[in-house]
Amino acid sequence: MKKLSLSIISLVLLVACGKKEEKTTPPVMPYKVVAVTQSNTTLLAEYPATLEGITDIDIRAKVDGYIEKIYVQEGQEVKKGQLLFKLETQTANQEASAAKAKVAAAQVEVNRLIPLVERNIISDVQLETAKANLASAKSTYQSIVAKINYASIKSPVNGIVGTLPLRLGSYVSSQTAEPLTRISDVSTIFAYFSMNEKQQLDITMNAVGKTFQEKITKMPRVNLILSNGMQYENTGKIETFSGQANTQTGSFNVRASFPNANKLLRSGGSGTIQIPTNLNEVIIIPQNATLEMQDKRIVLVADKDNKVKAVPVEVRAVPGGRFFVVDKGLKENDKILIEGVGIVSEGTLIKPELVDYATIINSEEKAVN
Template sequence: MKIKYFAVILIASMSLLSCNNKEAAKQAPTAMPYKVMELNKSNTTLLAEYPTSLEGVVDVDIRAKVDGYIEKIFVDEGQHVKKGQILFKLETQTATQDAAAAKARVDVAQVEVNRLAPLVERNIISKVQLETAKANLATAKSNYQSVLAEISYAAIKSPVDGVIGTIPFRLGSYVSNSTSEPLTRVSDISKMYAYFSVNEKQQLDIMMHAEGKTFQDKIEKMPEVNLILSNGMEYEHKGKIETFSGQANSLTGSFNVRASFSNAEGILRSGNSGTIQIPTFLENVILIPQKSTIELQDKLLALIVDKESKVKMVPIEVRAVPGGKYFVVDSGLNVNDKVLLEGVGLLPEGTPIKPVVVKYDEVIQPVIKE
């Protein structure tokens, strides 16, 4: 009787265990197939971007050297001018009258010298009187030359070849050498300078990746830079970085940088703005698609598959590759890690999957250095 009772209990227990196993099997998630990529290394080019302002190779403020009213304006805004070309003419009526009076004083002084010279030779008067007359003549000539110079300064000429900027004054305006606003600005735009700033870290990154031994050698061997215009278009000519400031700005901690661009077509003008792109070629770095990452609490995460084929979130540090397609991974991932290409943002951590491995080269297109 006891044996029969024990058998009934054993059968019931086995039946219950079987049911529990079936129920557990029903509740266990089914591992679904998802594409993953096994990481490797490749090459790419990064583009560091900096806001820039453009100026002509020479920008000269045109100012009046003498006081006067603007009598004539010979140029218009945006006009190309040559060195020595007259731009403005100031009224010279008063100066002309002063010149006539000064010339008369020169004549009078000259007559006095001519009168006294023979008297000195005959010892009729002392040499002191003649020397005084000669000094008066020299003073009169100097005053006369000053008036003539003032008249010549009334014709205001361009000191360089270039393009006329804004002309804020009109005919009849009174100007002087103390007028705060210049008459205009002439810009030599055959070559343009692009000025921008980099912080200390950026300056070190640029220099540490540049070829060459000395600082100047590195500047000379730096790759050409791009200029993105304010309309989003890339300027057709490449530029060259020419100078870095000798020390960081004590207030901002930044270095001033100057790049130059050819402007034979005259498309660029002083005052234009844009963006400088400095390329940095990287070899043997890990790249991942940007779509394989998610942001969570100010951290960027990549989803990888662990040894048990379960999803795992890994914090990573990256730099964006131009084009918005890839990231360069600086830390957090290693070669041979398997990164999810599908289900990112949908699969919670710990989810088991069936990895479908896609070749690295089928996803990541390497960049060949020219």
């Protein structure tokens, strides 16, 4: 009877222990995963830029004088040769009249001496002296006339008038520090920006062409995002890279040009250049399928035993903030978790629920649009 009781008690304890173990074993939870594949996309690299016209010419006085008239206004469009300013020339006009009179007197003297020399009444020396005096008088007169002409200041190019810091009555000279204004030819706008060596290599190595110049020529057209966040209506073209990197910053200076027929863009403005890079057959994943841990980007992958494995990846952001291009860390058909990221720990056994990769990409794209 005692042996039977002990057997029953042992059986009860064994069943109880079995139930206890069942309670502590966590259930295998289902999580959605996608098997990554390769596709095509376009990356946009962005660089802050400053805007300048084809030419920005400081307008300065060549002669001394007071500003008598201002014929233009700030922001006005002007043509080459158009009158901008006129300096006071009253004194110069008086000097010109006196110089002109001296020219006339010197000419009379020459005319008087010529027949006397021809009749050998006087020597040639007197006539040559008179001719020299005439030439000197003409030179003085022409110099004063040029001074008067310089007092009428004209635009050297077609362009837009800048600020007008000086007003009527201001005294100016060729030594005045501040220019009268600046004329900017903005029919084409140059956007100047810089990039580091790695960025320069990434762009040029992905460009089509054998030589460096051929790669620049065949680079895709670039966008300009204006300071108000709007994209400029015309695309631009990268024209030049600096011949060598700046030894202080390690950066390359780059220039892109944009047509500006409507004169919307002005010198001194700012914006952001977007350079597209077309990538073919690359792995693209949703950004929300990744974790950032310290200085690493992590993706959770379901291995062949359906256990979660944390995989570090190197990525580049796709425009729109929804996707990453994976440069290193994943290979085609790897199954990555797209839910439970940040919750599921490494080594956890899961039940993968495969979701179509194209469906995820399309739904993300619709969310962006």
